Amino acid sequence: MLSVQRALLGEVHPQLWRVSIEGDSDQRRVHIRFEYEGAPTPDALECGSIVATEVLANLPGSWDLLDEYVQRNPDNPLPPLAHLAFQAGCV
Numbered sequence: 001m002l003s004v005q006r007a008l009l010g011e012v013h014p015q016l017w018r019v020s021i022e023g024d025s026d027q028r029r030v031h032i033r034f035e036y037e038g039a040p041t042p043d044a045l046e047c048g049s050i051v052a053t054e055v056l057a058n059l060p061g062s063w064d065l066l067d068e069y070v071q072r073n074p075d076n077p078l079p080p081l082a083h084l085a086f087q088a089g090c091v
Helices: 002-008 042-058
Strands: 016-024 029-036 064-071 083-087
Touching (some): 002 083, 016 042
Parallel strands (some): 029 064
16 A cells, blocks of 8 residues: 555645555555556656555565556446555545
């Protein structure tokens, strides 16, 4: 959780609405979901990719990464993954 929050410093694109993460230590897999207001632009995707890469680099040994980049749908919202790392408008 701290790894993703640290990686987000300087990489929160204006379109970014929410970032959630979960990991499976038995499978050595981490899943990060980036949700955007509107279709993410190439710049928004690049910021997310940088965050995902930094998180993966912080893990010991070899882990698999599933990074997901989706447009937010207020009418049919996705539940966040196990840990909510960022949500726009949260204080």
